[in-house]
Amino acid sequence: MTLPAWRQDRDAYPHSFEVQPRYRDEDMLHHVNNISVAVYYDEVRSRLMREIFRRAGNPPDIRIVTAETRVSYADEVFYPDLVDIRSGLIRLGTASFTIGQALFQSGRYCGFCDTVLVQAAVTGAEPIHPKLREAMQGLMIAQA
Numbered sequence: 001m002t003l004p005a006w007r008q009d010r011d012a013y014p015h016s017f018e019v020q021p022r023y024r025d026e027d028m029l030h031h032v033n034n035i036s037v038a039v040y041y042d043e044v045r046s047r048l049m050r051e052i053f054r055r056a057g058n059p060p061d062i063r064i065v066t067a068e069t070r071v072s073y074a075d076e077v078f079y080p081d082l083v084d085i086r087s088g089l090i091r092l093g094t095a096s097f098t099i100g101q102a103l104f105q106s107g108r109y110c111g112f113c114d115t116v117l118v119q120a121a122v123t124g125a126e127p128i129h130p131k132l133r134e135a136m137q138g139l140m141i142a143q144a
Contacts, residue, residue: 006143007102008109013086014139015051017044021079032077041071041101041113044085048099048139049117055135062129067096068116075110077103083110089136090114090144095125100141 006012025036049064077083083105090100096118103110119128128136 003112004143006141007100007112009143010084010086010102010104012141012143013088013100013102014141015044015048015087017047017085017087019043019083019085021077021081021083023079026079030078032079032083034071034073037073037077037103037111038069038071038113040083040085040103041069041115044087044101045099045113045115048087052132052135052139055138056129056131059129059131062132063120064117065120066115067118069113070115071111071113073111075105075108077105077110081106087139088141088144089139090141092128092133092136092140094127095119097128097136100144 019040021032025032027033083103085101085103087099087101089097091098096116099115101113118125
């Protein structure tokens with residue numbers, strides 16, 4: 001798969017967080033197993049969502065659910081070196097949005113994750129809250 005160059009550019013992403021791999025994440029091949037990598041993306045995505053809600057003034061009674069997650073691996077991830085996950089929004093629709101993330105370790109691009117999230121109500125999807133939308137605008141990836 002050929003990716004746009006910006007996907008592998010750590011400076012393209014407005015949000016970053018480092019994750020410390022755990023010894024138990026290492027598999028028999030001496031690299032971090034794929035499920036642990038997916039957990040790292042989830043941890044950083046959760047931190048990004050908390051930042052979005054904080055910037056929006058923590059509006060109450062809003063439910064965001066995951067509709068789809070896609071993880072692509074480009075290089076191995078090893079214990080114990082820190083993992084740098086960069087994140088930003090690559091799409092902002094009426095009721096859904098997509099967070100794009102890239103994982104780097106020791107200067108190497110190791111893969112990406114795209115997650116589609118939806119603002120949900122009991123009856124189904126609903127438009128993204130205006131304050132959330134405004135907070136998300138500042139976290140858009142310019143090249144996306």
